[in-house]
Amino acid sequence: MTRTTAPDISHLPALPHWDTTPEDLPAAIREVKATLRARIAASGRSVEEVFAVIEHRVRDRVDEIVAAKERGEPVWPEIDYADIASGAVPAAALGQVHRRGCLVVRGHFPREQALAWDQGIVDYVESNRFFENYRGPGDDFFGSVGSRPEIYPVYWSPAQMQARQSDRMARVQAFLNGQWISESGGIRWFDPGRDSLYPDRIRRRPPGTDSKGLGTHLDPGTLDLWMTQDYQRAFRHLFDGTVEQYDPWDATYRTAGPQYPGSTMCSVFRTFQGWTALCDMAHDQGVLHTVPIPEAMGYLMLRPLLADVPEDDMCGVTVNQVFPVSRKWHEPLLPALTGLPDIQAGDSVWWHCDMIHSVAPVTSQQGWGNVMYIPAAPWCPRNERYAESVRAAFLTGMSPSDFPAEHYERDWDNRTRLTDLNPTGRRGLGIE
Numbered sequence: 162m163t164r165t166t167a168p169d170i171s172h173l174p175a176l177p178h179w180d181t182t183p184e185d186l187p188a189a190i191r192e193v194k195a196t197l198r199a200r201i202a203a204s205g206r207s208v209e210e211v212f213a214v215i216e217h218r219v220r221d222r223v224d225e226i227v228a229a230k231e232r233g234e235p236v237w238p239e240i241d242y243a244d245i246a247s248g249a250v251p252a253a254a255l256g257q258v259h260r261r262g263c264l265v266v267r268g269h270f271p272r273e274q275a276l277a278w279d280q281g282i283v284d285y286v287e288s289n290r291f292f293e294n295y296r297g298p299g300d301d302f303f304g305s306v307g308s309r310p311e312i313y314p315v316y317w318s319p320a321q322m323q324a325r326q327s328d329r330m331a332r333v334q335a336f337l338n339g340q341w342i343s344e345s346g347g348i349r350w351f352d353p354g355r356d357s358l359y360p361d362r363i364r365r366r367p368p369g370t371d372s373k374g375l376g377t378h379l380d381p382g383t384l385d386l387w388m389t390q391d392y393q394r395a396f397r398h399l400f401d402g403t404v405e406q407y408d409p410w411d412a413t414y415r416t417a418g419p420q421y422p423g424s425t426m427c428s429v430f431r432t433f434q435g436w437t438a439l440c441d442m443a444h445d446q447g448v449l450h451t452v453p454i455p456e457a458m459g460y461l462m463l464r465p466l467l468a469d470v471p472e473d474d475m476c477g478v479t480v481n482q483v484f485p486v487s488r489k490w491h492e493p494l495l496p497a498l499t500g501l502p503d504i505q506a507g508d509s510v511w512w513h514c515d516m517i518h519s520v521a522p523v524t525s526q527q528g529w530g531n532v533m534y535i536p537a538a539p540w541c542p543r544n545e546r547y548a549e550s551v552r553a554a555f556l557t558g559m560s561p562s563d564f565p566a567e568h569y570e571r572d573w574d575n576r577t578r579l580t581d582l583n584p585t586g587r588r589g590l591g592i593e
């Protein structure tokens with residue numbers, strides 16, 4: 162069913178909202194679930210009916226992806242950087258990016274450049290005796306291998322900053338941001354042509370690694386997704402009887418609101434999460450997987466409202482823990498989980514910010530697994546707010562405030578300095 166005119170929703174019950182973490186989580190969950198159900202009912206549809214619409218949409222996609230995998234067809238769209246640079250991305254490839262919500266950009270950087278950056282990171286940490294001084298993981302989100310970390314809590318190396326402020330990165334980010342609706346109702350929700358250079362870490366996973374991987378999860382938030390006023394507005398179509406209009410590419414109300422604090426939080430709005438490969442990686446060596454269905458977010462948001470979920474339970478989602486996607490509650494989505502194809506040094510990998518993802522386990526990994534995490538985080542009120550703390554961290558060599566306060570680089574003389582920034586870097590950090 163498609164509605165051609167906007168329904169009048171003024172009579173629907175208003176949702177209670179908490180713009181900071183509620184003190185009594187079970188009580189808040191009960192209250193918000195009851196009101197969400199009442200709101201959907203007042204729109205003239207049942208929760209079951211609304212959920213069935215999303216479930217049908219998502220199950221069709223799951224079937225399509227499973228069939229493609231069985232035929233041996235690629236599931237992850239692949240786009241050549243040269244086509245992005247020349248504005249010649251084929252329409253069919255663009256359609257696939259929208260359909261799948263993820264992609265590989267081939268040849269984003271020349272291979273030699275990526276390999277030089279990888280070596281540059283080794284030189285950077287070794288010149289600062291990082292391995293001798295390493296104090297162990299600052300959080301337990303990623304594991305470590307022996308006394309040597311797999312995730313380097315390093316943010317300001319020349320390699321990272323060169324990649325973040327490069328023209329090639331800016332072009333791809335603008336292309337990715339352009340897949341979203343950034344303006345609606347006379348409001349510009351974000352600037353697709355300006356990125357905020359979100360500083361993140363490096364992963365260097367050596368050959369021979371055994372890793373349990375990371376289970377299926379989401380990154381955009383936890384209970385705040387149902388409980389803050391801005392997120393309630395962003396997901397409004399799921400809750401006001403207009404589920405057919407839910408568009409995972411619409412940034413309306415997504416770029417200014419708060420987020421509940423937590424050790425795995427990301428303060429910024431990202432259109433896509435991403436990383437750039439610093440070595441070749443085979444598809445069966447513990448790589449990233451996604452459920453490449455952007456609309457699955459609607460399923461995850463509505464699933465807790467069904468009658469089989471306890472009243473004070475949001476299908477296991479709670480604050481200060483990553484949003485779990487589980488067999489218990491989300492089984493029908495999981496057959497679509499699909500890993501990356503083989504990746505070459507210099508390729509980059511991107512996935513929609515609401516997308517379910519995991520990292521496969523690996524035993525005795527063949528070759529390295531080295532990436533720089535660089536997302537697309539366009540300039541918007543939320544990202545401008547965070548950029549203030551990023552500037553302070555950059556100028557002093559501290560760890561950015563979204564990450565453990567390890568601050569290894571404070572005394573490292575060869576970290577990136579203000580004079581090393583180009584105009585893209587200055588704009589991204591909000592230094593005019």
Ligand SMILES: [Fe+2]
Binds near residue numbers: 518
């Ligand atoms: Fe994640």
